Amino acid sequence: MNERTAYTEFHPRWYRTRMSTWWWLKRPSYLAFILRELSSVFVAWFIVFTLLLVRAVGEGKEAYEGFLAWSSAPLVLALNVVTLFFVVFHAITWFNLAPQAMVVRLRGQRVPGFWIAAANYLAWTLVSALVAWLLLQ
């Protein structure tokens, strides 16, 4: 209890209803919010996965092939299928939000949100194509 409020005999108690731990199941928009928040866990997992890949490549051919075999184990594969869903969900929600976060002005006029989102999607396509080209040539 706060010392400064101790003088009153009938100390008021805050009335705060306790929210259910499952509050985010009540509406689709709440669920979308929590899923977006949870996507970060899968982002972190894939960073760990990427670092294991880097280590394996650095260690040599055998380690790299061992890594590829490990990545096709059912559990890892299943985890990465879920990860793909979440990182795509993250990317789409992120790019759709970009117009709210970025205010771009061109000759004093605000660039419409549509074009900002479109530019983000274009960048996504180009980066993905570049990565695929680098790895698959």
Place this chain on the structure above:
Amino acid sequence: MAKRSIEPLLWLLFSAGGVLAALLLPILVLLFGLCFPLGWLAAPRHDHMLGVLRHPLTRLVLFILCTLSLFHWAHRFRYTLYDGLQAKHLNEVINLFCYGGAIVGSVVALCLLWQVP
């Protein structure tokens, strides 16, 4: 002098990490998580992977991707625990776990990327 809050910096890291993760991770997950393991596409040979990883620019991009994505995770996960589980009373433990994890992960990323022959 007014006490400066570190919050804007953390938000900046979160936001930059969000952009990089959104741009780079989907294609990487698609390729290394699904296409190569399932045999839809042939996985790159080891010498090719080594060639790609040897390039300083690849390592720089990967390092920035890892660091910022981890800080992105830390920031978002922190608020997931705050709001989702209403665990505000565990504030300090959560912060230590999230940002500490991101810092440790960044150091590990630096070491691993440095070690590539």
